[in-house]
Amino acid sequence: xxxxxxxxxxxxxxxxxxxxxxKGQTVNAYPIKLIYLxxxxxxxxxxxxxxVVPKKKFKHANDRNKLKRRMREAYRLQxxxxxxxxxSYKLNLAILYYGNKTxxxxxxxxxxxxxxxxxxxxxxxxxx
RNA sequence: AAUGCAGGUUGUUCUAUCGCCUGAAUAGCAAUAUUUGGGAGGAAAGUCCGGGCAACAUAGGGUGAUCCGCCGCAUGAAAAUGCGGGCAUAUUUCCUGAAAGGAAAUUUUGACAGAGAGUGCCACAGAAACAAGGUAGCCCCCACAGUAUUGUGGGGGUGAUAGUGAAAAUGUGAGGUAAGAGCUCACAGGUGCAGGCAGUAAUGUCUGUAUCAGGUAAACCUCGGGUGUUGAAAGGCCAAAUAGGUCCUGGUUUUAGAGCGACCCGUUCUAUUCGCCGCAAGGUGAUAACCAGGAUGGGUAGGUCGCACAGAUAAAUGAUAGGAUAUAUCGCGGGGUAACACCCGCGAAGAAACAGAACCCGGCUUACAGACCUGCACCCCAA
Numbered sequence: 001x002x003x004x005x006x007x008x009x010x011x012x013x014x015x016x017x018x019x020x021x022x023k024g025q026t027v028n029a030y031p032i033k034l035i036y037l038x039x040x041x042x043x044x045x046x047x048x049x050x051x052v053v054p055k056k057k058f059k060h061a062n063d064r065n066k067l068k069r070r071m072r073e074a075y076r077l078q079x080x081x082x083x084x085x086x087x088s089y090k091l092n093l094a095i096l097y098y099g100n101k102t103x104x105x106x107x108x109x110x111x112x113x114x115x116x117x118x119x120x121x122x123x124x125x126x127x128x
Numbered sequence: 129a130a131u132g133c134a135g136g137u138u139g140u141u142c143u144a145u146c147g148c149c150u151g152a153a154u155a156g157c158a159a160u161a162u163u164u165g166g167g168a169g170g171a172a173a174g175u176c177c178g179g180g181c182a183a184c185a186u187a188g189g190g191u192g193a194u195c196c197g198c199c200g201c202a203u204g205a206a207a208a209u210g211c212g213g214g215c216a217u218a219u220u221u222c223c224u225g226a227a228a229g230g231a232a233a234u235u236u237u238g239a240c241a242g243a244g245a246g247u248g249c250c251a252c253a254g255a256a257a258c259a260a261g262g263u264a265g266c267c268c269c270c271a272c273a274g275u276a277u278u279g280u281g282g283g284g285g286u287g288a289u290a291g292u293g294a295a296a297a298u299g300u301g302a303g304g305u306a307a308g309a310g311c312u313c314a315c316a317g318g319u320g321c322a323g324g325c326a327g328u329a330a331u332g333u334c335u336g337u338a339u340c341a342g343g344u345a346a347a348c349c350u351c352g353g354g355u356g357u358u359g360a361a362a363g364g365c366c367a368a369a370u371a372g373g374u375c376c377u378g379g380u381u382u383u384a385g386a387g388c389g390a391c392c393c394g395u396u397c398u399a400u401u402c403g404c405c406g407c408a409a410g411g412u413g414a415u416a417a418c419c420a421g422g423a424u425g426g427g428u429a430g431g432u433c434g435c436a437c438a439g440a441u442a443a444a445u446g447a448u449a450g451g452a453u454a455u456a457u458c459g460c461g462g463g464g465u466a467a468c469a470c471c472c473g474c475g476a477a478g479a480a481a482c483a484g485a486a487c488c489c490g491g492c493u494u495a496c497a498g499a500c501c502u503g504c505a506c507c508c509c510a511a
Binding site for chain 2 (some may be wrong): 050051052061062063064065066068069070071072074076077094105112
């Protein structure tokens with residue numbers, strides 16, 4: 001499994017984003033929150049993710065970019081394992097930073113790992 | 129040399145691994161893969177001006193909104209910027225008996241048209257902050273008391289005096305007066321107008337004349353000049369599905385009134401048709417409604433162009449590891465000192481300021497660690 005992260009793994013369509021925020025369920029791990037929505041798919045795993053840092057908490061575009069990059073990097077390095085463990089599944093994710101100050105990369109990496117673990121458990125136990 | 133302030137320049141770098149956006153080429157039906165290029169800033173920020181670009185509008189004028197506002201030259205498409213000059217202002221020095229004022233110097237500052245159009249505001253203090261002025265003071269008159277140049281009360285004049293204030297009605301002197309007052313005069317000062325002279329001009333200067341009632345226009349406002357309006361969410365193109373519109377073809381029914389079912393509509397009954405052909409039965413066409421099929425146009429989701437050898441549309445330019453430096457900091461050693469400071473060497477740590485393009489240019493404004501340069505201020509030491 002590659003560590004790539006191409007455009008077709010990102011969530012871009014505005015409609016899908018709206019429905020995700022309307023109906024999705026959440027998993028927490030400070031300073032990150034994960035919103036997901038999906039169902040079983042026959043053919044292959046199809047996971048789309050997006051990263052959100054609220055403008056209300058971080059006023060400078062500079063800071064938001066930094067946090068998004070850190071989250072994206074953490075997700076990119078860990079998603080391979082995650083894909084394998086969930087099997088063929090169609091899933092939309094929104095990864096949302098809700099802390100009040102900028103955390104270092106280490107903290108974000110650990111939080112992402114925890115999130116993905118919890119999500120896998122929920123899908124595997126409750127999904128069938 | 130240090131510190132502070134102002135202005136300007138600059139705004140680390142190398143390697144490896146894993147990645148991101150994108151142009152071109154090759155392979156592939158395509159997804160994609162490979163190769164090879166490109167990938168944040170001086171402010172990308174604020175969105176305050178000017179332009180390009182686009183759509184709409186466009187006889188002329190006004191209102192509104194907004195920007196600009198001394199003069200000359202240069203650069204520029206324009207905004208604007210630079211240089212020089214003028215005026216005012218500030219500081220310092222000097223002149224003058226004082227006040228007002230004048231002269232010189234300066235890298236002081238000036239949003240530098242108008243406060244003789246109007247409105248607003250001018251805290252505190254002060255009698256009064258603009259046609260003002262009192263139970264202060266000064267002066268006059270009347271009444272009462274009294275020996276009174278006094279006291280009390282009333283009426284009037286006055287703007288000289290006043291421990292205010294950022295600012296007090298132009299200043300000084302003289303006359304004048306009951307006391308006073310530009311009330312009058314002299315000298316000085318401000319402002320408007322007219323003329324002469326100097327200057328390209330702003331302006332300066334002289335003469336005459338009128339006048340003498342503060343400040344604030346980065347308060348409204350007035351005057352002069354500029355801007356047509358809206359911004360890339362502009363605008364062009366393609367366009368699924370669904371539901372409408374229009375047209376064509378085929379089929380069925382074709383008009384009016386009444387009853388029944390709440391209405392649409394359906395159904396029943398009664399009367400009954402616009403042209404042509406035909407004696408008639410009937411046929412055919414037109415019109416309208418419905419059904420089916422087809423075509424077409426508008427238009428939504430979406431896509432694409434606009435759009436750039438950075439170029440997204442939930443927004444790329446990153447992460448990790450290891451070095452190299454500038455500099456602040458820390459430690460050790462040496463010099464130096466009364467002790468510090470300071471200087472030299474070695475080691476540690478090591479980019480960390482403001483900040484992220486969103487149609488593109490030119491300005492303006494604001495933010496900014498450290499380094500370097502220039503100017504100014506202040507202090508110390510030495511000569």
